[in-house]
Amino acid sequence: MMQARWMRSLLLATAALLPVMAWAQSADPKRWQLNMGKGVTNTSQIAYESHMIVLWICVVIGILVFGAMFYAMFKFRKSKGAVAAQFSHNTTAEIIWTVVPIVILIGLAWPATANLIKIYDTGRAEMTVKITGYQWLWKYEYLGEEVSFTSRLARDSDAMRQSGAQPTLASNPNYLREVDNMLVLPIETKVRFVVTADDVIHAWWVPALGWKQDAIPGIVNEAWSDIRTPGIYRGQCAELCGKDHGFMPIVVRAVPKAEFASWLAAEKAKNAPAPSEASPASAIDAAGGTSSGTGSARPAVPDPATDAAPAAPPVGGAPQTTEPATTQPEPVAPAAG
Numbered sequence: 458m459m460q461a462r463w464m465r466s467l468l469l470a471t472a473a474l475l476p477v478m479a480w481a482q483s484a485d486p487k488r489w490q491l492n493m494g495k496g497v498t499n500t501s502q503i504a505y506e507s508h509m510i511v512l513w514i515c516v517v518i519g520i521l522v523f524g525a526m527f528y529a530m531f532k533f534r535k536s537k538g539a540v541a542a543q544f545s546h547n548t549t550a551e552i553i554w555t556v557v558p559i560v561i562l563i564g565l566a567w568p569a570t571a572n573l574i575k576i577y578d579t580g581r582a583e584m585t586v587k588i589t590g591y592q593w594l595w596k597y598e599y600l601g602e603e604v605s606f607t608s609r610l611a612r613d614s615d616a617m618r619q620s621g622a623q624p625t626l627a628s629n630p631n632y633l634r635e636v637d638n639m640l641v642l643p644i645e646t647k648v649r650f651v652v653t654a655d656d657v658i659h660a661w662w663v664p665a666l667g668w669k670q671d672a673i674p675g676i677v678n679e680a681w682s683d684i685r686t687p688g689i690y691r692g693q694c695a696e697l698c699g700k701d702h703g704f705m706p707i708v709v710r711a712v713p714k715a716e717f718a719s720w721l722a723a724e725k726a727k728n729a730p731a732p733s734e735a736s737p738a739s740a741i742d743a744a745g746g747t748s749s750g751t752g753s754a755r756p757a758v759p760d761p762a763t764d765a766a767p768a769a770p771p772v773g774g775a776p777q778t779t780e781p782a783t784t785q786p787e788p789v790a791p792a793a794g
């Protein structure tokens with residue numbers, strides 16, 4: 458009977474924990490989520506597992522240390538007539554409390570280093586996306602595919618933030634986390650990212666992918682992802698980059714390979730050069746060159762009918778497929794920001 462009651466308590470405790478466990482599965486953080494998310498990539502999985510191993514080691518150490526402390530405090534308390542020992546050194550104890558932490562640290566560093574090496578190995582990637590940070594938007598280039606576009610805060614989010622209206626979770630669940638053009642990526646594909654910036658330091662961060670990479674002018678950083686689950690994954694610029702730092706969200710749409718192929722083909726068709734002009738410029742684009750191309754010489758002319766760009770961008774520049782000129786420090790001034 459005692460056992461039955463005990464079993465019932467255990468079941469109740471498990472039931473209470475279930476929502477917590479369910480939250481841990483999801484990519485986006487949830488309200489009152491206590492643990493880190495598992496994310497949707499190899500890297501995020503590795504990070505999650507390393508975190509859990511360290512967490513449980515800390516729990517065991519905490520229980521042992523506090524257990525010994527409280528045991529000593531109650532068992533050997535003065536009111537019970539305990540008398541303190543008078544020795545001042547104990548070589549054996551000193552060796553133990555030096556060696557044990559060293560062993561623990563090596564035990565933690567070993568797998569962590571192996572994981573770091575995996576995380577930094579961008580070799581054998583199946584495709585490469587170049588990410589460039591600007592004040593205050595992102596540019597994505599699918600290298601070798603002649604597909605590129607800019608991605609910035611969705612205009613309705615921007616309008617709402619400037620209107621002073623109070624968005625609610627119900628009316629605007631992704632307030633300030635929505636963009637005009639999402640970065641579309643195939644799942645189950647090792648995608649290499651080269652990350653840089655044009656003006657100041659930004660950082661590209663989508664928590665579900667499990668990494669964060671600085672975007673630094675003049676430096677090309679690398680990262681990679683192999684997204685496992687189709688879905689929409691949101692992130693933000695993670696390096697204070699100016700007054701609109703908080704308004705340059707990142708949205709990744711991960712789709713099955715076939716869907717990605719057709720999306721890419723459609724983008725290419727949209728950007729296809731007009732037959733008569735400007736093939737040299739497209740060669741420059743493909744090489745990643747930015748120096749000589751001007752907006753007017755580009756083959757890529759955004760189609761207003763299909764383009765999701767805002768009807769009236771605040772500045773004449775930077776339609777979706779146009780590369781912001783490198784000589785111009787601010788490719789797009791955010792609307793009256």
Ligand SMILES: [Cu+2]
Nearest residue numbers: 659694698702
């Ligand atoms: Cu930024």
